[in-house]
Amino acid sequence: MTSDTSLLERRKVLGTAYRLFYEEPVHLVRGEGVWLEDNDGKKYLDMYNNVPVVGHANPVVVQAMTKQASILNTHTRYLHENVVAYAEQLLALFPSELNRAVFTCTGSEANDLALRIAHEVTGRRGVIVTQNAYHGVTSELADMSPSLRPVAEHVEVVPAPTCLSGTPAEIAASFAAHVDEAAQRLAAKGFPVCALMVDTVFASDGLYIPSQGVLAAAAQAVRKHGGLFIADEVQGGFARVGGNWWAFQQDDVIPDMVTLGKPMGNGHPIGAVVVREQWLHDFGLRCRYFNTFGGNTVSAAVGLAVLQELHTLNATEHVQEVGDYLGQQLHALVSEHEEVQAVRGGGLYWSIALQDNKLHTASELAVLLVNGLRQEGILVGTCGQSNQALKIRPPLVFCKEHVAHFMEVLQQQLQGVKA
Numbered sequence: 001m002t003s004d005t006s007l008l009e010r011r012k013v014l015g016t017a018y019r020l021f022y023e024e025p026v027h028l029v030r031g032e033g034v035w036l037e038d039n040d041g042k043k044y045l046d047m048y049n050n051v052p053v054v055g056h057a058n059p060v061v062v063q064a065m066t067k068q069a070s071i072l073n074t075h076t077r078y079l080h081e082n083v084v085a086y087a088e089q090l091l092a093l094f095p096s097e098l099n100r101a102v103f104t105c106t107g108s109e110a111n112d113l114a115l116r117i118a119h120e121v122t123g124r125r126g127v128i129v130t131q132n133a134y135h136g137v138t139s140e141l142a143d144m145s146p147s148l149r150p151v152a153e154h155v156e157v158v159p160a161p162t163c164l165s166g167t168p169a170e171i172a173a174s175f176a177a178h179v180d181e182a183a184q185r186l187a188a189k190g191f192p193v194c195a196l197m198v199d200t201v202f203a204s205d206g207l208y209i210p211s212q213g214v215l216a217a218a219a220q221a222v223r224k225h226g227g228l229f230i231a232d233e234v235q236g237g238f239a240r241v242g243g244n245w246w247a248f249q250q251d252d253v254i255p256d257m258v259t260l261g262k263p264m265g266n267g268h269p270i271g272a273v274v275v276r277e278q279w280l281h282d283f284g285l286r287c288r289y290f291n292t293f294g295g296n297t298v299s300a301a302v303g304l305a306v307l308q309e310l311h312t313l314n315a316t317e318h319v320q321e322v323g324d325y326l327g328q329q330l331h332a333l334v335s336e337h338e339e340v341q342a343v344r345g346g347g348l349y350w351s352i353a354l355q356d357n358k359l360h361t362a363s364e365l366a367v368l369l370v371n372g373l374r375q376e377g378i379l380v381g382t383c384g385q386s387n388q389a390l391k392i393r394p395p396l397v398f399c400k401e402h403v404a405h406f407m408e409v410l411q412q413q414l415q416g417v418k419a
Helices: 004-014 059-069 081-091 107-122 168-188 214-224 277-286 297-313 315-331 362-375 400-416
Strands: 028-032 035-038 043-046 098-104 126-130 155-158 193-199 228-232 257-260 271-276 340-346 349-354 381-383 389-392
Touching (some): 043 400, 059 297, 107 257, 107 271, 107 277, 168 193, 193 214, 297 315, 315 349
Parallel strands (some): 126 155
Antiparallel strands (some): 028 035, 035 043, 257 271, 349 389
């Protein structure tokens, strides 16, 4: 088997834009459920990967993919039962107002298409996003992802709810006021707002779950200026926050468009825009959209299998139950460790916001903890504007039995960073 040293040397062919996790990179060779295994046979509890929602190498999904691939794989310009059935079953999980689906290959493509629709139907270009947002890798999306680079002239940035203080109602009102002011700034620059795009769990900004009125207030604010509300559910969708299928359902709000990606195919590339019929109809009158592999027959078969597995898991209730149990353990850390500033989250998506101790800054602590956990066989990530928070988002097949193991190792690492 290829050694890590040799593989790292050969990896230069990929260029400098690629990044690896951890000071000692992990060389993974297989996965099953919530577990990953490296080339030395060491197992890791996966507390990071939200893409394989129904578990790594899920046999039902793999069988559906291989079976359809052995029969037919074509684009959506031909009739096929899989594609229509998947659209029907996916839309059945949404409010009735969101009644049309357009398939893509990735979440980035979905967000890019949602912006195209918004531009066309409003005749405007201005966009509002949060201060550390990440919405995708296309040129258009990089221009409105401040976590990647400075935003374009037609984009305005607002503070995320994680940076606001007060009661939940005060935070919602403050966030809406910032959206209102951003829309006014865009109009003054000659770029009237066409859309507010929000990651419905504010993942890159440090996590804000539950929304507690923030999403509904923001949607109302942007609509007052003639803009649309686009809910980016690539991170928060498919029961990730528990209780509901979609994170926007935390609030009494129905978006104009919802974008989906990564978890749809459990690792197979598929994304979608779920949209109100009126907007898609208006868009279709002005231009057409075609994506060769978006919604192909194999992707649709995989998507159907993922939905089947989520229903079998009873995902909305399972995630709520396990997430509540995990959350109780995590919240206790605030009073136990001075390094833990706050715990935010819900379902199976959590962040542990850190603060400086006598030896390290919060960002340094995050690096120490992430790498320490990796050495002990647990994989987590970071989030927040300074990467000062731990990010926890395991596959949804994560169970209560895994919580005790994770918490034991996390407690040991938190004790270690005091020394």
